Amino acid sequence: AQSVTQLDSHVSVSEGTPVLLRCNYSSSYSPSLFWYVQHPNKGLQLLLKYTSAATLVKGINGFEAEFKKSETSFHLTKPSAHMSDAAEYFCVVSVDSGTYKYIFGTGTRLKVLA
Amino acid sequence: GAGVSQTPSNKVTEKGKYVELRCDPISGHTALYWYRQSLGQGPEFLIYFQGTGAADDSGLPNDRFFAVRPEGSVSTLKIQRTERGDSAVYLCASSLTPQFEQYFGPGTRLTVT
Numbered sequence A: 001a002q003s004v005t006q007l008d009s010h011v012s013v014s015e016g017t018p019v020l021l022r023c024n025y026s027s028s029y030s031p032s033l034f035w036y037v038q039h040p041n042k043g044l045q046l047l048l049k050y051t052s053a054a055t056l057v058k059g060i061n062g063f064e065a066e067f068k069k070s071e072t073s074f075h076l077t078k079p080s081a082h083m084s085d086a087a088e089y090f091c092v093v094s095v096d097s098g099t100y101k102y103i104f105g106t107g108t109r110l111k112v113l114a
Numbered sequence B: 001g002a003g004v005s006q007t008p009s010n011k012v013t014e015k016g017k018y019v020e021l022r023c024d025p026i027s028g029h030t031a032l033y034w035y036r037q038s039l040g041q042g043p044e045f046l047i048y049f050q051g052t053g054a055a056d057d058s059g060l061p062n063d064r065f066f067a068v069r070p071e072g073s074v075s076t077l078k079i080q081r082t083e084r085g086d087s088a089v090y091l092c093a094s095s096l097t098p099q100f101e102q103y104f105g106p107g108t109r110l111t112v113t
Helices: none
Strands: A003-006 A010-014 A020-021 A023-026 A030-036 A044-052 A055-057 A064-068 A072-079 A089-092 A102-104 A108-112 B005-007 B010-013 B019-023 B031-037 B044-050 B052-057 B066-070 B074-081 B089-097 B107-110
Touching: A003 A089, A003 A102, A020 A108, A023 A030, A023 A089, A023 B066, A030 A072, A044 A055, A044 A064, A044 A072, A072 A089, A072 B052, A102 B031, A102 B044, B005 B089, B010 B019, B019 B089, B019 B107, B031 B074, B044 B066, B044 B074, B074 B089
Parallel strands: A010 A108, B010 B107
Antiparallel strands: A003 A023, A020 A072, A023 A072, A030 A044, A030 A089, A055 A064, A064 A072, A089 A102, A089 A108, B005 B019, B019 B074, B031 B044, B031 B089, B044 B052, B066 B074, B089 B107
């Protein structure tokens, strides 16, 4: 069965410093992996996706993630945090079956300090 | 273009009442999903439609929950005899086909008093 583990429930960074949000996955097959962001009282927005093409995936707003099969990881990074990045981030694996339903991690709340 | 819309945005109901939550997917998207997000948790899968049929309802917690998508577009999630534990944000998502990424609506916050 597929699953994802987000290793940190809360991350705090100073504005202008790098962001690292960690995610490990478990999957019997080559997975499809996603990062979504959820701002307060807003819907989930797709940041980026990995679907077995390039292992380094670039997303919106300067975020990127690297798929590492040997480490079963899909960590999200950004070189320089902005105040507007403060939000909840979810790592997601898509079930490799006819439904492609999502399994979400428990989320990481990112706080950006001025 | 228009995204996924959900109505109402907020619903407060009394324990034991019946509620309906509506989802309008992106036009042309054949796959539609319902998820439930409890406070402080990630969303959890409830049910998946491909066209008009419920292809996977394995996430529905019990038989008080039911969903329909009669014309392959709009979907309604129905909850009978609501309980306080049903309080959560109910999210709808659609995708062009199941293999493509899902686009989420803003959710309906259900509060059962």
